[in-house]
Amino acid sequence: MNVEAKIEPLKPKDFASDQEVRWCPGCGDYAIIKAMQKTLADIGAKRESTVFVSGIGCAARFPYYMSTYGFHTIHGRAAAISTGIKLANPGLDIWVASGDGDALSIGGNHLLHLLRRNVNLQFLLFNNEIYGLTKGQYSPTSRVGTRSPSTPLGSVESPVSACELALGAGARFVARSVDTQQKHLPEVFRRAHEHQGTSFVEILQNCIVYNDDVFAEFTAKDVAPDRQIHVAHGEPLIFGANQDKGLKVNPGTMSLDVVTIGEDGVTESDIMVHDETNPTLARMLASMEPPDDPVALGVLYCSPTETYDDNVLAQVQEAKDRIPDADLNEYLRRGHTWTV
Amino acid sequence: MNVEAKIEPLKPKDFASDQEVRWCPGCGDYAIIKAMQKTLADIGAKRESTVFVSGIGCAARFPYYMSTYGFHTIHGRAAAISTGIKLANPGLDIWVASGDGDALSIGGNHLLHLLRRNVNLQFLLFNNEIYGLTKGQYSPTSRVGTRSPSTPLGSVESPVSACELALGAGARFVARSVDTQQKHLPEVFRRAHEHQGTSFVEILQNCIVYNDDVFAEFTAKDVAPDRQIHVAHGEPLIFGANQDKGLKVNPGTMSLDVVTIGEDGVTESDIMVHDETNPTLARMLASMEPPDDPVALGVLYCSPTETYDDNVLAQVQEAKDRIPDADLNEYLRRGHTWTV
Amino acid sequence: MSTAASTAETIEPLEDREELESVVIRFAGDSGDGVQVTGGQLTQVTALAGNDLATFPDFPAEIRAPAGTTYGVSAFQINFGARRIRTAGDRPDVLVAFNPAALKVNIEDMAGGSLVIVDTGTFSGRNMKKAGYDTNPLEDRSLDNYRVVEIDISKRTLESVGSFDLTQKQALRCKNFWTLGLIYWLYGRDRQPTIDWLNVKFGKIPTVADANVAAVNAGHAYGETAELGLEVKGYVIPPAEMPRGLYRTVTGADATAYGLVVGTRLAGLRLMFGSYPITPASALLHALAGMKEFDVITFQAEDEISAVCSAIGASYAGSLGVTSSSGPGIALKTEAIGLAVSTELPLVIVNSQRSGPSTGMPTKTEQSDLYQAVYGRNADTPVPVIAASSPADAFDAAIEAVRIATKYMTPVFLLTDSYIVNAAEPWLIPDVDELPRHKVEFRTDPERFHPFLRDEDTLARAWALPGTPGLEHRIGGLEKDYDTGNISYDPENHHRMTMVRKAKIDGIADDIPPQTITLGSPDAAVAVVGWGSTYGPINRAVDDLQVEGMDVSHIHIRHLWPLPRNLGRLLQSYEHVLVPEMNTGQLRTVLRSEYLVPAVGLNNISGLPFKITEIKDAVRELLEG
Amino acid sequence: MSTAASTAETIEPLEDREELESVVIRFAGDSGDGVQVTGGQLTQVTALAGNDLATFPDFPAEIRAPAGTTYGVSAFQINFGARRIRTAGDRPDVLVAFNPAALKVNIEDMAGGSLVIVDTGTFSGRNMKKAGYDTNPLEDRSLDNYRVVEIDISKRTLESVGSFDLTQKQALRCKNFWTLGLIYWLYGRDRQPTIDWLNVKFGKIPTVADANVAAVNAGHAYGETAELGLEVKGYVIPPAEMPRGLYRTVTGADATAYGLVVGTRLAGLRLMFGSYPITPASALLHALAGMKEFDVITFQAEDEISAVCSAIGASYAGSLGVTSSSGPGIALKTEAIGLAVSTELPLVIVNSQRSGPSTGMPTKTEQSDLYQAVYGRNADTPVPVIAASSPADAFDAAIEAVRIATKYMTPVFLLTDSYIVNAAEPWLIPDVDELPRHKVEFRTDPERFHPFLRDEDTLARAWALPGTPGLEHRIGGLEKDYDTGNISYDPENHHRMTMVRKAKIDGIADDIPPQTITLGSPDAAVAVVGWGSTYGPINRAVDDLQVEGMDVSHIHIRHLWPLPRNLGRLLQSYEHVLVPEMNTGQLRTVLRSEYLVPAVGLNNISGLPFKITEIKDAVRELLEG
Ligand SMILES: Cc1ncc(C[n+]2csc(CCOP(=O)(O)OP(=O)(O)O)c2C)c(N)n1
Ligand SMILES: Cc1ncc(C[n+]2csc(CCOP(=O)(O)OP(=O)(O)O)c2C)c(N)n1
Ligand code: SF4
Ligand code: SF4
Ligand SMILES: [Mg+2]
Ligand SMILES: [Mg+2]
Secondary structure, three states, rough: OOOOOOOOOOHHHHHOOOOOOOOOOOOHHHHHHHHHHHHHHHHHHOOOOOOOOEEOOHHHHHHHHHHOOEOOOOOOOOOHHHHHHHOOOOOOOEEEEHHHHHHHHHHHHHHHHHHHHHOOOEEEEEEEOOOOOOOOOOOOOOOOOEEEEOOOOOOOOOOHHHHHEEEEEEOOOEEEEOOOOOOOHHHHHHHHHOOOEEEEEEEEEOOOOOOOOOOOOHOOOOOOOHHHHEEEOOOOOOOOOOOOEEEEEEEOOOOEEEOOOOOOOOHHHOEEEOOOHHHHHHHHHHOOOOOOEEEEEEEEEOOOOOOOOHHHHHHHHHHHHHHHOOHHHHHOOOOOOEEO | OOOOOOOOOOHHHEEEEEOOOOOOOOOOHHHHHHHHHHHHHHOOOOOOOEEEEEEEOOHHHHHHOOEEEEEEOOOHHHHHHHHHHHHHHHOEEEEEEEEEEHHHHHHHHHHHHHHHHHHHHEEEEEEEEOOOOOOOOOOOOOOOOOOOOOEEEOOOOOOOOOOHHHHHHHOOOEEEEOOOOHHHHHHHHHHHHHHHOEEEEEOOOOOOOOOOOOOHHHHOOOHHHEEEEOOOOOOOOOEEOOOOOOEEEEOOOOEEEEEEEEOOOOHHHHHOOOOOOOOOEEEEHHHHHOOOOOEEEEEEEOOOOOOOHHHHHHHHHHHHHOOOOOOOHHOOOOOOOOOO | OOOOOOHHHOOOOOOOEEOOOOEEEEEEEHHHOOOOHHHHHHHHHHHHHEEEEEEEEEEEOOOOOOOHHHHEEEEEEEEEEEOOOOOOOOOEEEEOOOOOHHHHHHHHHHHOOOEEEHHHHHHHHHHHOOOOOOOOOOOOOOOOOOOEEEEEEHHHHHHHHHOOOOOOOHHHHHHHHHHHOOOOOOEOOOOOHHHHHHHOOOOOOOHHHHHHHHHHHHHHHHHHHHOOOOOOOOOOOOOOOOOEEEEEEHHHHHHHHHHHHHHHOOOOOEEEEEEOOOOHHHHHHHHHHHOOHHHHEEEEEEHHHHHHHHHHHHHHHEEEEEEEEEEHHHHHHHHHHHHHHHHOOOEEEEEEEEOOOOOOEOOOOOOOHHHHHOOOOOOOOOOOOEEOOOHHHHHHHHHHHHHHHHEEEEEEEEEEEEHHHOOEEEEEEEOOHOOOOOOOOOOOOOOOOOOEEEEEOOOEEEOOOOOOOOOOOOOEEEOOOOOOOOOOOOHHHHHHHHHHHHHHHHHHHHHHOOOOOOOOOOOEEEEEEEHOOOHHHHHHHHHHHHHHHOOEEEEEEEEEEEEOOOHHHHHHHOOOOEEEEOOHHHHHHHHHHHHOOOOOOEEEEOOOOHHHHHHHHHHHHHHHH | OOOOOOOOOOOOOOOOEEOOOOOHHHHHHHEHHHHHHHHHHHHHHHHHOOOEEEEEEEEOOOOOOOOOOHEEEEEEEEEEEEOOOOOOOOOEEEEEOOHHHHHHHHHHHHOOOEEEEEEEEHHOOHHHHHHHOOOOOOOOOOOOOOOEEEEEHHHHHHHOOEEEEEEEOHOOOHHHHHHHOOOOOOOOOOOOHHHHHHHHHHOOHHHHHHHHHHHHHHHHHHOOOOOOOOOOOOOOOOOOOEEEEEEEEHHHHHHHHHHHHHHHOOOOOOOEEEEEOOOEEEEEEEHHOOEEEEHOEEOOOOOHHHHHHHHHHHHHOEEEEEEEEOOHHHHHHHHHHHHHHHHOEEEEEEEOOOEEOOEEOOOOOOOOOHHHHHHHHOOOOOOOOOOOOOHHHHHHHHHHHHHHHHHHOEEEEEEOOOOOOOOOEEEEOOOOOHHOOOOOOOOOOOOHHHHHHHHOOOOOOOOOOOOOOOOOOOOOOOOOOOOOOOEEEHHHHHHHHHHHHHHHHHHHHHHOOOOOOOOOOOOOOOEEEEHHHHHHHHHHHHHHHHHHOOOOEEEEEEEEOOOOOOOOOOHHOEEEEEEEEOOOHHHHHHHHHHOEEEEOEEEEOOOOOOOOHHHHHHHHHHHHH
């Protein structure tokens, strides 16, 4: 008789490794790992089949602090390495932890192709708009004018918008959250995990040492309600301290305008309802910036399609099915042969 | 007294080098170079200040056949090398000639950052949806199911849309044309040249050897009028053999629907007017695909902003203005010094 | 499986023919002339006739250069004989030139008195001009030194297929098979296998199949009816003595693919191949992409960095990750190879070398990436390096690479080159079930486990796969503590880890065969030491020189890093060590540094394999001063 | 410009103090303790006092590790003296430990009897536990071997700044300056320069400036009033004899930046620097980013490939392209370096080496990228390699790199390392206007121009800039015809081009200084041969051994490729050649292969510079068996 070993459900702390966490005190990464450990407990993840993969950077230290499998690779290449892992063992549940330099600067190409191929894994971008580990140079997401050791007179490059880029590359799941939003973040992680295909999650993360408060203009308590919009599929795009602001489509200019319900004859029915399967809406939400527009948080886009790993493996399976028990000796002897 | 040498205006053939053109007979690249030579003559380009830069691939042979300066570099890196050229000599007029493998596969990251930075040059993507030079493997723009030497059972990767990717990366000029459209192509080149910043031009190019007629479903004479829409700023988005089809915004779904003027009460005034400064419209046009939608050709997006090279050089100039005649000896002697 | 027996009616009495020990034939023409296909058929038929052989396909750089241009000329050379054949031959005995450009480009390689068959039908003024001829070479006596056979092959072909429903263009495409028929007559070859092949190949367009068959037969008949004139007679080349067994011809690309698949099977693993196309390495990607039924996964990555990284990821997850490229692509992989060294993951990196630097001459051969393989990384990162010496040898070399990578948990370089990739030779097909296994044991026991726990003998670390309960661990490129596998910045630990990584690789020298003398004795005056595809010319040259009575040996090195334990002593026993290389002296550097032997180089960096005579001359010079 | 004279009132009578020839001091504490700033100030003040000096800052791997942890300890060591100082010192004479973790990590480096100053105010139970102490080291007699000075520096500091309007946290931040004051008293240093510096640095927050000045003075007074107890007395270290001139201290990163800017000026070019941040190479990017007024363009690329490519593009357009990284980043650049070799464009590649393989120990030093520089590319791609031997030497080495790159139209490697980048030493500031020029002449004459036209002497090709009318041309990575510069697949041409590229680089050996013997004579028994930052410890060790009467010389190689013409003969004149390297033996390989000398290695791969004693011991062992 088989007695199944009764396994206690794992708690968040069971996902913490025995290694001392070495981020700077006050770093936003602490909050992210907390949310992740909670998520894994919530979804009933197994330590042995969960793998955290990362490149190099502060964010990329993530795997060391998780009690799962982990691979801390080289700068920018986590997406490529993860693709290999997934093809070799599709049963593994892969989370990539990456910084804005790692994912968007040196690793931009692999990210783009990961998204295009739609490999089934979760890609987390810890966006602190700075190179933390190398001591504070500006990054591809840094705003124009960022003073840093490599730009003492201010940076002159226009930053890339991570979510817009992901959508342009063909991502099928794009979400955004903030390190400190400890209710929102696990929920976004859960959705990302649920999605089959590459789930791209941008997490706005505060680097207390080199870029402190760079998101404060919309995360500070007093302004947050008016400068953030939490989107939810099927719900109207309403926000504001008084929940009286909303987004309304202007069909002539094809833009999303911020309107106030009750003003200028605007009623709730004028407000656009979030449809997470609509790519155009997703791009418009992704591109909104304060102070004129609120920052959109939540699942901006989710429109599943076939995954790369499934398709690759299905093709191998088909080949195997077509020639069951393919024999190497026979294969090598195909075509013209002769005996001496 | 200065007598200015009278220079004969250069003709298209003056832009051809003395090297024998070595593309396969019938290759679409011939048409592209013809359009380019015409363009250069039309805009009065100077041979000595024009530089063609390329990576590796059939397309990348382009510079050898032009009588201007040319640099045939390494696979995927033309964007990065061009950025260096431009920073060193902003007076040069740079055209990058790149294939879909060169620009979007190995060179994807440099392209993305070139567009984001907005370096003032023209980037031409010769998209034949195949790796020509290496004998026919599928590329990142190849359609699902493409049979090639590396995918004998058909490719399983979803292709990237070049123009959508460019827009997602922050491109400020995005256009599309077809190798054989010898009126349209020079016009698009001219617009690209006129634009200050990175001008991204996708040219649909037929590879007669490895991917013949891949665009025929919308370039074949009989279907072309109904499957192509030539967009022009300020003009309604009308197409069709009878010029009775058009694109109409559906505000509820935020999509562009194909409608027929005169049917279902549709009039010309319902048709969306092309606004090349509208990024949302540009993305929607870029994403249209036959057979349901026509392929959009022309300048999809043009919204100039500051260029990277201008900004970099302005910053250097500012530094020089702030410390005129900066003296190295003095600089080295700044701070604590002592005499022995 | 085909049969070695020939169809009776296609054989004519060959008894009266002159016997040759070997012959070298080169076909040359436009890409459109089907030169490579022709060569491929002759190779098959010759192999079936029991000759030993070697081939050398030489592709133009352009995909499809305009017809008639010199740079568009494609060539295929075959050397076959009644003795063991080592190279595709220094100089052809027969040149078939399908057009003036082909004649122009190839005539300088021909020895005086050799046979030159030209298709006069292509010698129009326009074509000759395109080829750069000011006067007609067939008339200006410039070919007086050769036995020129002028045939209007174009016309003859058109005649022979006139009865089929073909356009003129289609009909002309049968030229190569007409010519092949003639060559078959010349050397008494059996037409049947080619006829069979045509019928299968063009099964869906029987007219084309039939026309080509007719062309083969017509060309053959042309020879038979002695239309060639008396100076050209038929020859016979008896079968060569070869080890007994079942043979096929194989290119280096195919042999490498088979070796990787078989080697991975012997290790009990799945093969995951990550690559990015590049000439000439793509051929391996193509070959493996067609072997999915053996559970092979091929991943065409977005670039070489992704390719090697995907392979590393696959190895991390328990497959064998293999990646492949040529020099410029390998350059891009070197950072990631460092990660595989640091994390001690198995990985096979196949480098199909080509002519450099940079883009160089992408379709030409060279062996100039040895420095890159042995030394070409940052930091102290020793990596085993193995080279294949011929197309067929690539099979064994690939198995050996897999064995070492998995047994020692290390990346391994497997070097081939453009010549090996494209050339073909007979291959004694092994019984895969009889090959020695080198099965991998994954770690599953959590007891006292840490990821850098080492096997006492091999010093290899434990391979523990994600998915295994209880072995959850983290690895990465940061330095690791010897005793726990955790990150460590301890100075002494770093020294210790660097040294153990080095000792692990050095120790492989005890697990590879001692260096043998390929030909000759340890007390000869000269050792000619080679690696890779110079095997053929060196071996033949040394063989010939020994016949001439010269005191010379051939030593060919397969394991380039670590080197066999006995190699130093062996080399020190020779007066002269001559190292012919298709580079400026890379193995020479390694040998001099390792053994302080005053090795001298013979360096040919022309993009072409060595000629046997070059090596013979160099040895003579060394001995005679 | 500052002045070398000291402010009168801060000097006390030093006559009675004991004179020391040199002293080594190490500060250690949390990142937040301002250890590096303290060290920087002591360096400046010591330099102004006329001592020779060398420093070694040792950063923790973490950006800002939690306070009190051992892995968060930051250290700064300075060696200064009345004689020439070659290294930062094997073992400190004085350790200042700002907390228990600092004591824990550093105490093993201290010799018995040395001075250990601890801030007892930080020795709480919690802090001791964090540092891994089970018992209080100040009480458990484990420090009995040292002269421990226990001061509650925290408390004393708070007292000294009590009158300022500071939070407790801010006040405690003055600890380092209080301690510096004490050290100034101990070695009779002038406080004024530091006081001036504080007033400038905190000009906008005068309270902070004033508080820190008060702390300096209080620390100083603490020593003066003999509160230290009788066993600790003040010392005096007289000025060293140094060549006359104007001095400043300089780190290797700054010296490299200055050398590149000056070298480019001397060539008459503009500098375009393309780089991607990486530890420790970023320091050079930062330094150059601050020099825009000298027409320097810095481009922070998206990755290392883009960085090197942008530099190549800039050189193509007529600037000098320079790129910089550490080993893993250099690995990514190697493909593009091949393009620069093939197109023969000038390029300087600075490699600030760090500890590998892979990510390794990014903040630690190593010199294990020599293979990569000399051999680490595909194909035959010789590239000159130059190494700086000390922070100040990086200035000259950088100028030399620029000279060779532009004169010979070639990429040049300039090797530094983590130690050189971060360490500081006095630098005799040159007059830039007096330095020899090496002005570049661009080609402008269209007459008989082609882009691969070579200078007969240097074999460098003509540098013709886009923008020049009449010189329009195309270049690229494909092989070029020797005579026209057009694409060529001709076999003999490729051989010729490969050989001329090699000859060009080999020929540079005639344009560099012959190898000198740094210390000693050509007929000694042992030559200790080094390169790069091992200069200091080797030189001091050989110097000491000579004083001991040993027959040993020091040879330090700057030009690692091509090697100086006379080096082979020179090395062959020694009985023993010992090559100390912070790698497993890379220069040793090069020397053995080039000269067949039986060089042996002394290899320390700990991430730390050699200790003088290690080298002395190795030489002794070699001589005494
Ligand atoms: C090939 C290579 N190039 C550069 C580096 C140096 N490097 C390490 S992390 C990093 C960027 C870190 O920024 P980001 O990815 O945003 O992560 P963060 O530290 O901000 O979390 C860089 C440039 C490296 N390790 N390897
Ligand atoms: C580093 C490197 N990797 C791979 C190659 C091989 N290669 C040359 S061109 C090319 C792709 C060509 O395709 P594309 O860019 O679409 O140009 P096309 O030939 O179709 O015009 C590849 C893979 C190379 N030259 N260098
Ligand atoms: S540097 Fe910034 S991102 Fe890195 S650990 Fe510190 S606070 Fe976090
Ligand atoms: S292979 Fe295709 S793209 Fe290349 S030259 Fe030929 S037709 Fe043109
Ligand atoms: Mg970051
Ligand atoms: Mg293409």
